[in-house]
Amino acid sequence: MNSPSVPSNFASRIVSKEAIVGILGLGYVGTPLALSVARAGLRVIGFDVLQDRVDQLNRNDSPIKHITQDDITHLRAAGFEATTDFSRTAACDALIICVPTPLNEFREPDLSFVIATMNSIAPHLRAGQLLSLESTTWPGTTTEILLPYIEQAGLKVGENFYLAYSPEREDPGNLEYSTQTIPKVAGGQTDACLEAAVALYGSFIDTIVPVSSTEASEMVKLLENIHRSINIGLVNEMKIVADSMGLDIFE
Numbered sequence: 540m541n542s543p544s545v546p547s548n549f550a551s552r553i554v555s556k557e558a559i560v561g562i563l564g565l566g567y568v569g570t571p572l573a574l575s576v577a578r579a580g581l582r583v584i585g586f587d588v589l590q591d592r593v594d595q596l597n598r599n600d601s602p603i604k605h606i607t608q609d610d611i612t613h614l615r616a617a618g619f620e621a622t623t624d625f626s627r628t629a630a631c632d633a634l635i636i637c638v639p640t641p642l643n644e645f646r647e648p649d650l651s652f653v654i655a656t657m658n659s660i661a662p663h664l665r666a667g668q669l670l671s672l673e674s675t676t677w678p679g680t681t682t683e684i685l686l687p688y689i690e691q692a693g694l695k696v697g698e699n700f701y702l703a704y705s706p707e708r709e710d711p712g713n714l715e716y717s718t719q720t721i722p723k724v725a726g727g728q729t730d731a732c733l734e735a736a737v738a739l740y741g742s743f744i745d746t747i748v749p750v751s752s753t754e755a756s757e758m759v760k761l762l763e764n765i766h767r768s769i770n771i772g773l774v775n776e777m778k779i780v781a782d783s784m785g786l787d788i789f790e
């Protein structure tokens with residue numbers, strides 16, 4: 540390893556459960572993620588721009604269909620709190636971005652939500668933190684879009700700040716796998732960044748799959764989505780063929 544190893548402080552705060560994890564974007568990805576982190580005994584603060592969503596979670600209501608009110612009650616009992624006050628990201632050891640990245644009118648990824656999140660947290664970034672992007676995006680985003688914010692804040696990535704990309708790989712509706720059991724791919728900006736990401740995710744996810752860079756990690760996600768999309772398209776086409784021949788595609 541070329542870069543210095545993660546200061547034991549980050550990893551030891553995870554192990555001792557003193558670390559606070561900030562989750563930015565409390566939707567289909569961020570809410571189950573908050574549950575998994577809290578179940579592992581780490582304190583979670585959730586950040587969102589929607590006051591309604593924050594209020595809903597703080598009164599123990601679930602914003603997501605497959606997450607029960609009981610789940611949110613347990614989350615709150617574990618110390619979870621939602622807020623629109625992004626200055627509180629300074630209190631977090633790790634920050635995980637789960638905001639939308641829809642396609643724009645040219646079918647290109649719209650990074651405006653990620654950029655808005657970076658603008659909200661940039662004034663509060665501090666030494667010792669890990670920032671991990673989970674939103675789906677093109678290979679190169681972490682280096683091109685996130686890294687400049689860290690550098691402008693006067694922080695040294697891989698030395699006193701850790702930057703990673705770890706794609707959310709949830710397969711909605713798949714009852715066999717949960718956030719905890721879906722293998723987590725992680726790539727760091729440096730070796731030390733990867734170590735920090737593995738320390739964090741390894742504390743609440745069963746299997747971590749480290750890759751060599753944030754770009755490799757972003758490419759994994761892109762390839763997986765293309766693979767899934769082609770398979771869904773293929774089966775849909777074959778269903779039309781099977782139906783027209785009086786055959787059952789599920790058989």
Ligand SMILES: NC(=O)c1ccc[n+]([C@@H]2O[C@H](COP(=O)([O-])OP(=O)(O)OC[C@H]3O[C@@H](n4cnc5c(N)ncnc54)[C@H](O)[C@@H]3O)[C@@H](O)[C@H]2O)c1
Nearest residue numbers: 564565566567568587588637638639640655656674675707
């Ligand atoms: N839903 C899935 O099954 C799934 C699976 C894999 C990957 N992803 C990816 O994960 C990312 C999040 O998707 P999702 O389905 O959770 O989206 P979502 O729309 O359900 O939730 C996003 C949340 O982010 C909040 N938000 C928007 N701008 C914000 C900002 N500037 N700061 C803080 N919060 C902000 C929204 O108010 C919303 O609550 C996307 O990139 C998506 O492509 C989603």
